[in-house]
Structures are given as structure tokens and as C-alpha cells.
Amino acid sequence: xxxxxxxxxxxxxxxxxxxxxxxxxxxxxxxxxxxxxxxxxxxxxxxxxxxxxxxxxxxxxxxxxxxxxxxxxxxxxxxxxxxxxxxxxxxxxxxxxxxxxxxxxxxxxxxxxxxxxxxxxxxxxxxxxxxxxxxxxxxxxxxxxxxxxxxxxxxxxxxxx
Amino acid sequence: xxxxxxxxxxxxxxxxxxxxxxxxxxxxxxxxxxxxxxxxxxxxxxxxxxxxxxxxxxxxxxxxxxxxxxxxxxxxxxxxxxxxxxxxxxxxxxxxxxxxxxxxxxxxxxxxxxxxxxxxxxxxxxxxxxxxxxxxxxxxxxxxxxxxxxxxxxxxxxxxx
DNA sequence: GGTATAAGGGACTATTTTAGTACCCTTTGG
DNA sequence: CCAAAGGGTACTAAAATAGTCCCTTATACC
Numbered sequence: 001x002x003x004x005x006x007x008x009x010x011x012x013x014x015x016x017x018x019x020x021x022x023x024x025x026x027x028x029x030x031x032x033x034x035x036x037x038x039x040x041x042x043x044x045x046x047x048x049x050x051x052x053x054x055x056x057x058x059x060x061x062x063x064x065x066x067x068x069x070x071x072x073x074x075x076x077x078x079x080x081x082x083x084x085x086x087x088x089x090x091x092x093x094x095x096x097x098x099x100x101x102x103x104x105x106x107x108x109x110x111x112x113x114x115x116x117x118x119x120x121x122x123x124x125x126x127x128x129x130x131x132x133x134x135x136x137x138x139x140x141x142x143x144x145x146x147x148x149x150x151x152x153x154x155x156x157x158x159x160x161x
Numbered sequence: 162x163x164x165x166x167x168x169x170x171x172x173x174x175x176x177x178x179x180x181x182x183x184x185x186x187x188x189x190x191x192x193x194x195x196x197x198x199x200x201x202x203x204x205x206x207x208x209x210x211x212x213x214x215x216x217x218x219x220x221x222x223x224x225x226x227x228x229x230x231x232x233x234x235x236x237x238x239x240x241x242x243x244x245x246x247x248x249x250x251x252x253x254x255x256x257x258x259x260x261x262x263x264x265x266x267x268x269x270x271x272x273x274x275x276x277x278x279x280x281x282x283x284x285x286x287x288x289x290x291x292x293x294x295x296x297x298x299x300x301x302x303x304x305x306x307x308x309x310x311x312x313x314x315x316x317x318x319x320x321x322x
Numbered sequence: 323g324g325t326a327t328a329a330g331g332g333a334c335t336a337t338t339t340t341a342g343t344a345c346c347c348t349t350t351g352g
Numbered sequence: 353c354c355a356a357a358g359g360g361t362a363c364t365a366a367a368a369t370a371g372t373c374c375c376t377t378a379t380a381c382c
Contacts, residue, residue, distance in 0.1 A: 002241060002279070004163055004272070005369065012272075027328065040372050047330065060379025061327045076275060080163060111165070111173075111291070114237060117282040118163070125275055166340065188357065201343055208359065221350030222356045323382105330377070338369070348359070 008083045010037055011045045015074065016131040018067045021056055025064030045083065052082030076130060077122035169244045171198055172206045176235065177292040179228045182217055186225030206244065213243030237291060238283035 017034050018026055028046055032039040046065050049055040056068045067074070178195050179187055189207055193200040207226050210216040217229045228235070 002163065002165060002245065007370070009272070029328085038371075041370080043329080044371080050330085057329060058379090059329045059377075061325095062380060063328045063378080065329085076272075084163065111170070111237075114282060114286055118279050121275060121278040121282065130272070168341070190357085199342075202341080204358080205342085211358090218358060219350095220348075220358045222354095223351060224349080224357045226358085325380105325382085327380085328378085331375090333373085333375105335372075336370080339366105340368085341364100341366070343362100343364075345362085346360090349357085351356090352354090 004080060005084060007041075007045060008080055010035070010041065011049060011079055011083045012076075012127070012130055013037070014042060014045055015049070015054070015067065015071075015079065015127055018055065018065055020067045020070055023066070025058055025062075025066050027064040031065070049079075049082050052078070054078060054082055071128035071131065072126050074127040075123050076125040076127075077119060079127070080122060165241060166245060168202075168206060169241055171196075171202065172210060172240055172244045173237075173288070173291055174198070175203060175206055176210070176215070176228065176232075176240065176288055179216065179226055181228045181231055184227070186219055186223075186227050188225040192226070210240075210243050213239070215239060215243055232289035232292065233287045235288040236284050237286040237288075238280060240288070241283060 013035050014031055014037070017031050026034075028039055028043045031037075031046070032042045035042065046055060046057070050057050050065070054068055054074055055065050057063065057065050174196050175192055175198070178192050187195075189200055189204045192198075192207070193203045196203065207216060207218070211218050211226070215229055215235055216226050218224065218226050
């Protein structure tokens with residue numbers, strides 16, 4: 001229903017737990033602990049975000065991950081691009097010319113306008129804005145599904161290893 | 162990758178083929194023929210859009226479908242709502258209070274801002290805008306996949322029955 | 323140097339969602 | 353009363369997502 005995948009949601013959560021370059025490193029295991037996501041999943045996502053340039057990594061015994069730049073300089077669009085590939089609201093909207101011959105494509109064509117609008121909206125929201133809640137919620141960590149209301153499926157379930 | 166489903170794309174195509182109320186009816190079979198979508202699929206989508214109030218139907222031997230109102234008064238958001246349920250960019254963004262207790266939800270919360278922006282963008286685009294191409298493409302119907310370039314998967318394939 | 327720890331990369335499996343089909347019922351014009 | 357058309361539901365198949373595992377490479381510390 002026009003939603004981002006769970007992995008992208010997890011990715012944002014992970015990013016929110018990372019230090020910025022220079023101020024230390026967090027290992028995949030540490031991130032896994034603080035997010036309560038399974039470590040293989042955390043590793044997978046961190047790898048992808050390193051490849052996309054959002055995160056920097058250091059290998060070896062005391063290695064780990066850090067944000068490549070401050071949260072204000074990372075946009076929602078970049079996160080989605082890193083984890084889901086480029087936004088394209090219809091299958092055709094990433095391609096260009098060849099479809100002009102296909103009559104039914106006249107419709108798909110128009111979705112591109114919407115696509116551009118959505119991309120702009122996503123580019124305007126930074127990681128900092130995503131993680132800083134206007135209304136700071138009462139912090140009651142370590143409660144789980146028992147307290148979640150119906151219709152509110154947990155955004156980061158999967159089992160805490 | 163943050164895209165609408167194929168069915169929604171088909172739905173838009175189908176809507177573009179329907180007469181407005183008062184100016185006649187089109188049967189599911191006729192729409193199937195003009196869109197080259199399989200009839201069961203067309204029927205399924207039309208039923209859903211009737212339920213959502215976008216389309217009106219007449220039963221019986223000479224029955225059929227028509228748009229409930231002019232294309233300018235049908236928005237992209239309404240089409241998506243009818244065929245995919247309400248837009249909710251994360252699983253939690255359709256729920257409200259209960260998640261406040263879940264610490265990890267702090268992030269998901271923020272996607273709602275994006276969600277609102279996207280919804281607004283979708284509400285601002287009408288079916289008329291979606292189907293009227295600014296640059297009228299050379300109309301060469303009945304050509305199929307042979308002429309489509311790579312990377313441009315047809316938006317309404319499925320077989321012509 | 324050897325070993326423990328941590329990231330890198332790829333392949334594989336399972337699950338969930340989406341797409342497509344089929345069946346049977348109700349309505350209605352000729 | 354029968355043929356054509358919509359209404360509803362349930363089922364099947366295919367594809368995309370999510371999650372796991374295994375092995376390789378790099379680095380710190382003993």
C-alpha cells in the first residue's frame with residue numbers, strides 16, 4: 001500500500017543508533033543489542049548502507065560502523081535509495097523513451113509527475129528530522145508486544161536473537 | 162521500491178476507458194477488450210472501485226460501468242485508496258496511540274510526516290491529469306513487447322485473454 | 323606470529339504479499 | 353425464462369521481501 005519496506009524502517013532505526021564519524025564506532029553486535037534486531041539483519045543493512053556511502057566502516061578487531069556525515073545531511077530519499085533502489089512509483093517510470101510506442105503506457109507516463117513530487121518530499125526530510133520527535137514520547141523501553149494495541153504491528157520485531 | 166502495485170496501474174488504465182455517468186455504460190468485457198487486460202482482472206478491479214465509490218454500475222443484461230464523476234474530480238489518492246487500502250508509508254503510521262510505549266517506534270513515528278506530504282501530493286493529481294498527457298504521444302496501438310526497450314516492462318501485460 | 327574479533331560478500335531459504343483465476347449467486351432486459 | 357452482465361468469495365500461483373548462513377578478509381592484542 002505504497003509503503004516502505006520493513007528493512008528500510010529498520011535501516012532508519014539503525015542509523016539513529018550510530019555515532020558520527022570521529023566520535024567512535026559501533027559494532028554490528030552493539031547495534032543489534034541496542035535496536036533489538038537480529039544481528040544478521042543488522043549486518044546486512046549496514047553493509048548496504050556502507051555501499052551507498054551513508055555509513056563508513058572500519059574492519060578488524062576493534063572495528064565497527066559510524067555515520068558518514070551528520071544526521072542533518074542524510075535524507076530520507078538517500079536511505080530509501082540505499083535499501084530499496086531508486087524510487088519509481090510505477091515500473092515504467094524509471095525507463096524513458098522506448099515506451100512511447102506502447103499505447104497503454106500513456107497512463108503510466110503520468111505517474112512520473114507524482115513520482116517527482118514524492119522524491120522531492122523525501123529529499124527534504126533528514127535523518128535528524130526523522131529521529132528527533134517533536135513530541136518526545138515517554139521513554140519506556142523494553143516493553144514488547146503485550147502492550148501494543150491491535151492494528152499497530154511492531155515496526156522492528158523479528159526476535160531479539 | 163515505494164511503488165504502486167500493478168493492479169493500481171491497471172485500475173487507472175481502466176478508469177481512463179470508462180464513460181462518465183449519463184453518457185453510456187461500458188461492460189467489463191468491453192473494457193477488457195479496449196485495455197487488453199484479462200477480463201477476470203478487469204472485473205475484480207471494477208468491483209473494488211464500485212465499492213469505493215469511484216465507479217457506478219448497472220446490473221442486468223445491458224448493464225455495465227461508468228465513472229461516478231468527471232475525471233477531474235477523481236484523485237490519484239482515491240484510486241490508490243480504493244485498490245490498495247489507505248496509504249501508510251510504514252506499518253505503524255495508520256495506527257495512533259498504542260505505540261507510544263514502544264521505544265523503537267520513535268522512528269516509525271516520524272515517517273508519518275512524510276506520509277502526509279505524499280498523501281497531499283497524491284490528492285492533488287486528478288485522473289484527468291493522469292490520463293491527459295502533456296505531450297500527446299504518437300498513437301500506434303496494438304504493438305506489443307517486441308518494440309519495448311529493455312528496462313521498460315510493460316505496465317499492463319498479463320495476456321490479452 | 324597466532325588468535326580472537328569484526329566487517330565484506332554472496333548464496334540460499336522461508337515467508338509474505340501480490341497477481342491472477344474460478345466458481346457460484348443475483349439482477350434484469352428481451 | 354434465458355442469456356448477459358454485475359456481485360461476492362475463495363482459491364492458486366508467482367514474485368518480492370525478509371531473514372539466515374557460510375566463508376573470506378582485515379586488524380588489534382597477546
